[in-house]
Amino acid sequence: MTAVAPLFSNPYRQRFVEFLANRREPGAIARLRRDAFARFETLGLPTRQQEAWRLTDLSALQNLALQPPADALVEAGALPALDLPAHRLAFVNGRFAPGLSRLRALPGQALIASLGQALLTHSARIEPYLDRLPGLEQHPFAALNSAFWDDGAFVHVPRGIGIEEPIHLVFYATGGDMSVHPRLLLALEDGAQATVVVEYRGQGRYLNAPLAELSLGDGAVLHYHQIQEEAPQAFHLGGVRVRQGRDSEAHLHLVSLGGQLARTDLEALLDGEGARCRLNGLTLARDQQYGDYHVRVEHAQPGGTSEQLFKSVLDGKARSVFDGMIHVRPHAQKTDARQTSRNLLLSRQAQAHSNPRLEILADDVKCGHGATTGFLDPDAEFYLRARGIPAAQARALLVHAFANDNLNQIRLTPLRERLARLLAGRLALDIMEGA
Amino acid sequence: MLEIRNLHVTVEGREILKGIDLTIHPGETHAIMGPNGSGKSTLANVIAGREGYTVTEGEILFEGRNLLEMDPETRACEGLFLAFQYPVEIPGVANLYFLKAAVNAVRKYRGEPPVDAMDFWDLVHERMELVKMDESMLKRSVNEGFSGGEKKRNEVFQMVVLQPRFAVLDETDSGLDIDALKVVADGVNALRNPERGFLVITHYQRLLDYIVPDHVHVLVNGRIARSGGKELALELEEQGYALYNEEPGRARRAAA
Numbered sequence: 001m002t003a004v005a006p007l008f009s010n011p012y013r014q015r016f017v018e019f020l021a022n023r024r025e026p027g028a029i030a031r032l033r034r035d036a037f038a039r040f041e042t043l044g045l046p047t048r049q050q051e052a053w054r055l056t057d058l059s060a061l062q063n064l065a066l067q068p069p070a071d072a073l074v075e076a077g078a079l080p081a082l083d084l085p086a087h088r089l090a091f092v093n094g095r096f097a098p099g100l101s102r103l104r105a106l107p108g109q110a111l112i113a114s115l116g117q118a119l120l121t122h123s124a125r126i127e128p129y130l131d132r133l134p135g136l137e138q139h140p141f142a143a144l145n146s147a148f149w150d151d152g153a154f155v156h157v158p159r160g161i162g163i164e165e166p167i168h169l170v171f172y173a174t175g176g177d178m179s180v181h182p183r184l185l186l187a188l189e190d191g192a193q194a195t196v197v198v199e200y201r202g203q204g205r206y207l208n209a210p211l212a213e214l215s216l217g218d219g220a221v222l223h224y225h226q227i228q229e230e231a232p233q234a235f236h237l238g239g240v241r242v243r244q245g246r247d248s249e250a251h252l253h254l255v256s257l258g259g260q261l262a263r264t265d266l267e268a269l270l271d272g273e274g275a276r277c278r279l280n281g282l283t284l285a286r287d288q289q290y291g292d293y294h295v296r297v298e299h300a301q302p303g304g305t306s307e308q309l310f311k312s313v314l315d316g317k318a319r320s321v322f323d324g325m326i327h328v329r330p331h332a333q334k335t336d337a338r339q340t341s342r343n344l345l346l347s348r349q350a351q352a353h354s355n356p357r358l359e360i361l362a363d364d365v366k367c368g369h370g371a372t373t374g375f376l377d378p379d380a381e382f383y384l385r386a387r388g389i390p391a392a393q394a395r396a397l398l399v400h401a402f403a404n405d406n407l408n409q410i411r412l413t414p415l416r417e418r419l420a421r422l423l424a425g426r427l428a429l430d431i432m433e434g435a
Numbered sequence: 436m437l438e439i440r441n442l443h444v445t446v447e448g449r450e451i452l453k454g455i456d457l458t459i460h461p462g463e464t465h466a467i468m469g470p471n472g473s474g475k476s477t478l479a480n481v482i483a484g485r486e487g488y489t490v491t492e493g494e495i496l497f498e499g500r501n502l503l504e505m506d507p508e509t510r511a512c513e514g515l516f517l518a519f520q521y522p523v524e525i526p527g528v529a530n531l532y533f534l535k536a537a538v539n540a541v542r543k544y545r546g547e548p549p550v551d552a553m554d555f556w557d558l559v560h561e562r563m564e565l566v567k568m569d570e571s572m573l574k575r576s577v578n579e580g581f582s583g584g585e586k587k588r589n590e591v592f593q594m595v596v597l598q599p600r601f602a603v604l605d606e607t608d609s610g611l612d613i614d615a616l617k618v619v620a621d622g623v624n625a626l627r628n629p630e631r632g633f634l635v636i637t638h639y640q641r642l643l644d645y646i647v648p649d650h651v652h653v654l655v656n657g658r659i660a661r662s663g664g665k666e667l668a669l670e671l672e673e674q675g676y677a678l679y680n681e682e683p684g685r686a687r688r689a690a691a
Contacts, residue, residue: 377523377525378486380524380525382486382507382523383519383523383525384525384533384536384537385484385506385507385508385511386484386485386507386508386511386519387511387533387536387537387540387593387597388508388512388537388540388541388544388597389508389536389537390508390540391506391508393536393540394508397528397533397536398528400527401525401526401527401528402527404527405527
């Protein structure tokens, strides 16, 4: 029924057969992969005729002859550091790189490991979580990830255990038109707590199509940060699935800086009474960059709270998309859901699209959304200049102020400061280039 | 220190200032009074360098240098200050941070190192008391959620911290109660000395009870219709501007 783009999916079929033949893993996992691949073939590659992909132009990606991932050596210096004691797992082209990783002692039976390795040693702990979360059913790249994930990170925090130090997961790709599909599987059992920083980086041209599955038991608390800083020529098509139990708290910070085309589709299911979800997104794009967040927050149970704040700062001919859906099921009374999308355009050629949406099937809820797009306030710029602050610095100060309430919500100080410096550096550069 | 010669200014093609001549020497405080729409704020904005104003004729010299060739930040660094009629709210930039950035911008322009953090804090505290400003206002975003009076007080606070050589106050008194008015006047009077100049723009005579000017000018329909001493302000208070509005031709002759 669905048209399948031949250039893209045919090589994938051959590649899938070879890939599966070389895997040594439990039959249940292989079945998940086959199901996922069948789903991918049914969905086909997205086209701009599909509403969800209307603004995402994948033609440049479709012209590539994508290659399977290969091993490569990466200098430790190429990887970002957190400047904090952290549990670190690094992956190169989707595969665990033990030499670049550093694991510290963990409390109780908590486990942080390569997903590929854990499958051999701890498959009973993985199977209850892998591919179990709803969401992203229509997303071909999520299906592709479920078929092709080679390796990734597995974080399992048993009931009542808190992992103090942040878990730093670095995914690095080395170009060569590879398509990599790393997986993150995170399971916090009831009352468990963890702080996670995921960083996507690379060099050259490649497709990174990661999928993260974040499962929060009752009362679990997760602070999750995802910093997308792919190489300038790279494509990033990521998915995040979140499921939250009763009274759990998810603080999700998404930052998008790199890639020529970057899109993250996120679905959060507030599946327990009183679950709280904070979603905080920041996109910085310039030149011809495209940055896109598609978000769906599903309130399935009463008394849930969700708060979304998505901002983009666009220079040059950059474009951003924010498509956000709040869906409140009939049973989910006393839901409090907010959504804000704000875009700052630094050039006349930049474009921001905001599409906030509400579907409310319960009658006793508080829901609100708003979207604004604008240029820097010339009155504010003049005010700063009239106090002696040079024009470029005045503009940088105003942009920083715009992005600041996103960055200020990041509690990991060195990470927040690194992002603030990066923002400041990029602005100064852009303004000099523009002058 | 400030010389305005035959200044003609248009805004969107409409002539607002029609030949202003005004000389202010160091140590002098001049007041410009006039009805709404006479061009008072245009004059203030042209002096500060706001965009959207076209000087079609004439010049402004500041310390003998062509002010109109300088961008707004250079004017500020050269020692010019405008207290805004409508101070701008800047969410996300803390008042104290803004003030420090301004102080350091001026110091950098002069080739001086950034201000010492302790010295800056001492200066800020001392000046805060002068304008009776609450410390909590330092941490808040610039003017965000400030009342009208707080915004004007913040303008004067910036002025007393930056200590400009020449300050223009654009209707800083409008909308203020008498206590706030005194605070504004205290700020100006604390800075008055033989080297500094002030141009106080106001609609009402009231402010001039507290900031006593050396010269008063009446601006009507883009021209200075009359100049005089501080007694002119009192005269205007009694007679209003009607005299000037009704017969601008005669007023012009009287000024010439």
